[in-house]
Amino acid sequence: MEAIRVENLSVAYENNLIIENMNLSFPKGKISIVIGANGCGKSTLLKSIGRVIKPIGGEIFINGKNIKNQKEKNIATQVAFLPQGPTAPSGITVKELVAYGRYPHQKIIGGLKAHDKDVIQWAIEETGLSDFADREIENLSGGQRQRAWIAMTLAQETDIIMLDEPTTYLDMSYQLEILQLLEKLNREKNITIIMVLHELNNACRFANNIIGLKKGKIVFKGTPKEAITEENLREIYGIEVNLQLSENKAYPICIDYELIRG
Amino acid sequence: MKKRSIRKVALVLLILLVAAIILYLSWGTYRVSPTDIIKTLMGRGARLQNAAILNLRLPRMLVAISVGIALSTAGALLQTITKNELADSGIIGINAGAAVAAVVFISLKTANYYSTLGALSVYVLPFLATAGAGLSATLMYLLSSRNGIKPRRLLLIGLGINAGLNAFITFFTFRGGVGDYNRVLVWISGSLWGAGWSYAKIIVPLVAIMFVLVLLNYKKLDVLNLSDGNATSLGVQVDKERKRFLTYAVILAGSATAFAGNVSFIGLIAPNIARRVVGPFHKNLLVISAIIGVVITLVADAVSRNLFSPIELPVGITISVFGVPYFIYLMMREN
Numbered sequence: 001m002e003a004i005r006v007e008n009l010s011v012a013y014e015n016n017l018i019i020e021n022m023n024l025s026f027p028k029g030k031i032s033i034v035i036g037a038n039g040c041g042k043s044t045l046l047k048s049i050g051r052v053i054k055p056i057g058g059e060i061f062i063n064g065k066n067i068k069n070q071k072e073k074n075i076a077t078q079v080a081f082l083p084q085g086p087t088a089p090s091g092i093t094v095k096e097l098v099a100y101g102r103y104p105h106q107k108i109i110g111g112l113k114a115h116d117k118d119v120i121q122w123a124i125e126e127t128g129l130s131d132f133a134d135r136e137i138e139n140l141s142g143g144q145r146q147r148a149w150i151a152m153t154l155a156q157e158t159d160i161i162m163l164d165e166p167t168t169y170l171d172m173s174y175q176l177e178i179l180q181l182l183e184k185l186n187r188e189k190n191i192t193i194i195m196v197l198h199e200l201n202n203a204c205r206f207a208n209n210i211i212g213l214k215k216g217k218i219v220f221k222g223t224p225k226e227a228i229t230e231e232n233l234r235e236i237y238g239i240e241v242n243l244q245l246s247e248n249k250a251y252p253i254c255i256d257y258e259l260i261r262g
Numbered sequence: 263m264k265k266r267s268i269r270k271v272a273l274v275l276l277i278l279l280v281a282a283i284i285l286y287l288s289w290g291t292y293r294v295s296p297t298d299i300i301k302t303l304m305g306r307g308a309r310l311q312n313a314a315i316l317n318l319r320l321p322r323m324l325v326a327i328s329v330g331i332a333l334s335t336a337g338a339l340l341q342t343i344t345k346n347e348l349a350d351s352g353i354i355g356i357n358a359g360a361a362v363a364a365v366v367f368i369s370l371k372t373a374n375y376y377s378t379l380g381a382l383s384v385y386v387l388p389f390l391a392t393a394g395a396g397l398s399a400t401l402m403y404l405l406s407s408r409n410g411i412k413p414r415r416l417l418l419i420g421l422g423i424n425a426g427l428n429a430f431i432t433f434f435t436f437r438g439g440v441g442d443y444n445r446v447l448v449w450i451s452g453s454l455w456g457a458g459w460s461y462a463k464i465i466v467p468l469v470a471i472m473f474v475l476v477l478l479n480y481k482k483l484d485v486l487n488l489s490d491g492n493a494t495s496l497g498v499q500v501d502k503e504r505k506r507f508l509t510y511a512v513i514l515a516g517s518a519t520a521f522a523g524n525v526s527f528i529g530l531i532a533p534n535i536a537r538r539v540v541g542p543f544h545k546n547l548l549v550i551s552a553i554i555g556v557v558i559t560l561v562a563d564a565v566s567r568n569l570f571s572p573i574e575l576p577v578g579i580t581i582s583v584f585g586v587p588y589f590i591y592l593m594m595r596e597n
Contacts, residue, residue: 050491052490072498076497081491081494083489083491083495086492087345089542091542104496106481108478108479109478152492156495
């Protein structure tokens with residue numbers, strides 16, 4: 001089963017074609033990670049699926065249905081998207097931020113229902129923020145803040161979550177914390193995770209399915225073990241890498257790399 | 263900043279509001295005591311009291327209240343859709359657009375400012391003023407919307423449009439009638455001089471309907487406070503909603519300007535004070551900001567009427583005298 005499929009997707013900024021005729025599907029219940037050099041179109045792909053950018057051509061299907069014929073709020077109960085550098089009004093607490101996630105499920109007026117409150121509570125617990133629920137977002141550490149945003153997307157109660165570089169600007173331990181949280185949600189709640197990552201070794205470790213993009217085209221896709229090869233990385237990043245298998249032989253690790261000269 | 267309990271805030275503001283209303287109705291060349299105000303409102307006033315309160319001060323007060331609500335709500339809307347606390351319909355040329363339309367219309371219809379404005383004109387004026395406001399807002403939107411709206415660009419372009427439109431008003435009014443400087447001041451600075459029942463009958467229901475319409479959207483406005491990507495992910499069509507709320511702001515600011523001229527700073531000050539007191543969520547923010555806007559307008563207009571009596575200051579000038587220092591304070595706090 002596929003969670004999301006794009007057909008002949010083309011996206012452009014002004015006259016600058018970023019993605020050209022892409023066909024790609026993301027399997028349900030798996031962690032898919034999109035990698036590629038800066039400007040390769042990986043963020044653009046997620047933004048197009050997340051309806052932040054309007055494609056110039058092609059179709060996008062979520063759970064088998066074309067998003068064109070669906071109400072915005074209806075789509076928002078199926079996919080949650082956490083963009084890069086999200087911003088919230090100053091002074092709001094973790095709980096208030098997480099409550100935003102209930103918006104697509106709510107009526108135009110009226111407060112939070114019992115079920116809404118349960119989901120908010122669950123999202124806060126799941127992300128380990130119970131002790132910080134009444135803290136203001138601005139007073140949290142980078143890792144806690146990112147977890148609060150993930151809690152908001154969780155409160156949206158969708159079975160697909162897309163994240164655009166959720167670990168950028170976080171130090172190593174926070175990166176691992178975020179990725180392990182996402183892995184846990186994937187395993188325990190069977191939530192489909194689709195994300196863009198820059199850190200190659202993290203991508204190899206956590207992905208079931210890895211997709212490499214170059215100039216808006218798919219260069220490779222598959223499990224990290226199949227797809228992450230010296231040739232493929234040379235192709236998308238222009239680097240010469242030294243790969244080894246991890247200790248449990250499950251995924252490749254890049255232990256060193258050099259720029260290709262000339 | 264710690265958010266205070268909404269009930270306490272509302273209570274304090276209601277007391278202030280009542281005080282402002284009493285001040286407004288009693289202070290004047292002809293003073294009326296608070297008990298006499300109540301008597302007069304109940305229909306048992308003396309003839310002079312009836313004349314002062316029922317025919318002059320009460321309708322003007324209702325117009326002032328509507329203007330306060332309209333401008334503070336328009337300001338709150340603009341601040342949310344531009345994600346910038348410094349946005350205000352009086353600063354970015356929306357009020358000025360309305361004022362230009364009104365000045366042109368009135369100059370074509372009559373040489374006098376208020377007195378001979380016929381019954382039909384009173385009804386046409388708010389629509390024309392709103393159209394003028396809409397025109398300048400559309401211009402601003404189009405000029406700043408290349409590659410999506412950039413709030414900073416929108417503000418700067420609005421400032422430019424505002425300056426140009428005010429220059430036009432000055433030019434037009436001077437050309438029309440030599441020496442009538444009061445008319446220029448009234449439109450550029452905003453004044454409630456001469457506001458009577460014929461104005462109140464129109465602006466009160468108009469603002470009431472628009473205010474309720476905006477309030478009903480409080481959750482959407484909350485979502486627009488997040489970054490555009492988040493709002494879209496939550497199922498809000500950001501561009502469409504922005505245009506809609508910009509339209510609401512234009513109608514509110516336009517109808518306020520039609521009757522009171524270009525009153526600045528209420529839309530800037532009231533929502534900002536409200537935000538600092540009750541936080542960014544619109545359900546409380548819009549109501550508190552409206553009450554603050556009304557209190558400021560009433561007190562400022564009472565001062566305008568009486569401080570240099572019998573000469574009346576335009577209320578916009580009184581508000582600016584208090585507003586400018588606050589505006590500078592806000593700018594200094596911005597990083």
